[in-house]
Amino acid sequence: MKRLGILWLVVFISLAGFGITTIPFPIVAEQMGASDFWKTFGGAGVFSLFQFIFTPIWGRCSDAYGRKPILVLSLAGTVVAFAWLSIADSLASLLIARAFGGIMSGNLAAAFAYAADVTETKDRARGLGIVASAFGVGFAIGPPLGGFLGTLDGGVNLFWPGIASAGLAVVALVGTVLFLPESLPIESRRPFGAAPAIAATRQRGSAPWSILAAKPVLVGLVVSSLTVALAAGALQSVYPFWGRDLFGFSLEDVGLHFMAFALLSAIGQAGLTGPLTRRFGERRLAVGALAGVTVALMLFSVASSPAIAWLAICVFGFANGLFLPAISSLMSFEAEDDERGAVMGVFNASSSAGRILGPALSGPIYFKFGPAAPFVLSAMLTVLGALLMARRARR
Numbered sequence: 001m002k003r004l005g006i007l008w009l010v011v012f013i014s015l016a017g018f019g020i021t022t023i024p025f026p027i028v029a030e031q032m033g034a035s036d037f038w039k040t041f042g043g044a045g046v047f048s049l050f051q052f053i054f055t056p057i058w059g060r061c062s063d064a065y066g067r068k069p070i071l072v073l074s075l076a077g078t079v080v081a082f083a084w085l086s087i088a089d090s091l092a093s094l095l096i097a098r099a100f101g102g103i104m105s106g107n108l109a110a111a112f113a114y115a116a117d118v119t120e121t122k123d124r125a126r127g128l129g130i131v132a133s134a135f136g137v138g139f140a141i142g143p144p145l146g147g148f149l150g151t152l153d154g155g156v157n158l159f160w161p162g163i164a165s166a167g168l169a170v171v172a173l174v175g176t177v178l179f180l181p182e183s184l185p186i187e188s189r190r191p192f193g194a195a196p197a198i199a200a201t202r203q204r205g206s207a208p209w210s211i212l213a214a215k216p217v218l219v220g221l222v223v224s225s226l227t228v229a230l231a232a233g234a235l236q237s238v239y240p241f242w243g244r245d246l247f248g249f250s251l252e253d254v255g256l257h258f259m260a261f262a263l264l265s266a267i268g269q270a271g272l273t274g275p276l277t278r279r280f281g282e283r284r285l286a287v288g289a290l291a292g293v294t295v296a297l298m299l300f301s302v303a304s305s306p307a308i309a310w311l312a313i314c315v316f317g318f319a320n321g322l323f324l325p326a327i328s329s330l331m332s333f334e335a336e337d338d339e340r341g342a343v344m345g346v347f348n349a350s351s352s353a354g355r356i357l358g359p360a361l362s363g364p365i366y367f368k369f370g371p372a373a374p375f376v377l378s379a380m381l382t383v384l385g386a387l388l389m390a391r392r393a394r395r
Contacts, residue, residue, distance in 0.1 A: 003118050004130055006180050011111050011134035013172035014075065017082055017165030018101075019142020019262070021158060023255050024150030025098075026240050028158050032091040040237035040363030046095055048233065048355035050102030055348045059109030063190050067117065068182045070110040075173040077104025079166050086162025094158075112344040116332045117183035124332055129273035129325035133266040140262035147255030156251060218331065218343075220388045222350040224286065225327050227385035228293055229351040231378035232320060233358025235300070235313075238366045238374055246371055247306050257310070261317035268321030277326065286326040290386040292319025297379035301372040 025043035034042055062070040081101035088094040111131060119127030149160040236258075243249030243257070276285050296316035303309045331347040362374040 003181065003183065004115060004127055006175065007111060007114055008131055008134045010071065010075075010172045010176050010180065011108075011131060012138040013168045013175070014078065015135050015138025016142040016145075017078070017138075017168040019139040019258070020146040020149065020161045020165045020168075021082065021085060021142075022236065023143045023146035023240065023251060023258065024156050024158055024161055026237065027150075027156045027251065029091065029094065031156065032094065034091055036363050036367040037360070038091070038095075038363075039241070040366070041359040042091070042095055043098060043359070044233055044237050045356055045359035046098045047102040047105070048352045048359075050099045051105045051108075052102075052349050052352035052356055054103050055105065055109045055352060056346055059113060059344055059346075059348070062110040062113055062184070066182050066184050066186075066189065067110045067114040068176065068180060071114075071176050071180070072173065074104045074110070075169055075176060077101075079169040079173060080104075082162050082166035082169055084162075086159050086166065088158070109344050109348045112328060112332075112348065114183045116344065121333075124329050126274035126277070126325075128328050128332070129269045132324045132328065133270035133321075135262075135265070135269075135324070137262065137266045140259045140266065143255040143258035143262070144252070145255070147250075147252040151251055218346070221327060221330055222346065223388055224290065224385035225331075225347060225350045226354045226357075227378075227381040228290065228320065228323055228327075229354025230358040230361075231293060231297055231354075231382055232316075233355035234362035234374045234378050235316065235358075236355075237359035238362045241366065242300075242371050243309065246303070247309065249306075257313050260310070261313045261320075264314055264317035265321030265324075268318050269325050273322060273325045276322065277329070282326045282329045286323055286330065287386055289319045289323035289326065290382055292316075293323065294379050294382045294386065295319075297375045297382065301375040301379070 022043065026039050029042045030039050058070050058074060078101065081097055081104055084097040084100065085094070088097050112128065115127050115131040116124060145164065146161050149164055150156050150158065152160050239257070240249075240251070240254050243254055249257070273285075280288070292315060296312050296319060299308060299312035299315065303312060328344070328347060331343055358378070361377065365373045365377065
């Protein structure tokens with residue numbers, strides 16, 4: 001539990017830094033002349049695109065070299081990415097800085113693999129829920145700070161958000177180096193080019209994505225994860241414009257809404273995942289959480305007052321918080337010890353893919369078809385994810 005606590009702090013600090021820059025980014029991009037596509041895709045979309053490409057690679061590297069070296073390297077790169085973001089003076093520089101941040105976000109796969117390494121099978125959902133709650137708490141603190149720091153000089157900019165985020169990443173880096181021991185023994189590591197140690201898996205390739213071909217059950221889990229991440233990505237990217245256009249929300253208001261979203265996610269992840277998993281099982285919990293996400297998306301599509309907006313984001317946050325540890329636990333059960341980093345890398349990459357498609361689709365759809373359109377599309381896709389999960393549950 002001590003190691004989980006340190007890992008929680010590292011992930012929390014990293015996500016707080018990301019949350020600080022998330023809120024001002026779309027408005028800063030708009031000020032720099034971004035098109036409707038780049039307004040929503042330039043921040044979360046660009047970051048997630050490069051995260052999608054590199055997270056499975058980082059996860060596989062953690063299987064070969066250990067979790068701690070990957071965490072240290074990626075955190076050092078994160079410091080550079082946030083510092084770069086703070087001084088970007090053009091749209092191109094802003095986007096390149098965000099892309100570099102996505103490349104260096106490999107600590108996510110390594111962090112989840114680390115948590116799986118140090119927990120027993122019966123406690124894995126709880127352990128992963130504790131680590132996942134760092135996402136919620138970090139993102140709860142980050143957006144309100146981003147709304148405040150982003151307007152500190154009178155206008156909207158990323159200088160102080162970038163500086164604050166870089167400083168937090170330095171703290172996470174130092175904490176990892178000094179206080180987080182390695183979790184993967186040398187004898188359990190799998191060098192590049194080596195076949196998996198488990199005889200039943202020797203016939204498949206060692207590349208992360210080859211695991212899907214060998215274990216079709218992962219496909220349903222990956223698709224479900226993709227749909228929820230797409231919905232969250234769409235919400236995150238259009239919410240500053242949606243709230244401003246419909247209800248006159250300020251940047252600070254948006255930050256507070258995301259704080260509520262993240263706090264409820266953290267409550268679900270750290271406080272309720274364990275008891276609900278023991279009562280219903282991971283798969284039923286994941287299906288129920290998907291249903292909650294769908295209800296929240298429909299509330300967004302028909303919102304006619306700030307009160308309904310508050311209700312929708314609270315429901316979304318709570319359901320999303322229950323979904324992440326349940327689905328990540330299911331993914332981890334499909335992995336052997338020497339491939340867990342790769343499997344969790346695939347899981348995180350599927351989430352990244354959703355966070356790519358969500359911003360990419362939501363901006364053009366929002367500005368062309370109206371405020372309800374991105375949420376209706378997202379709800380249709382989460383229904384598909386829920387059906388896939390329910391089918392697996394019946395089997």
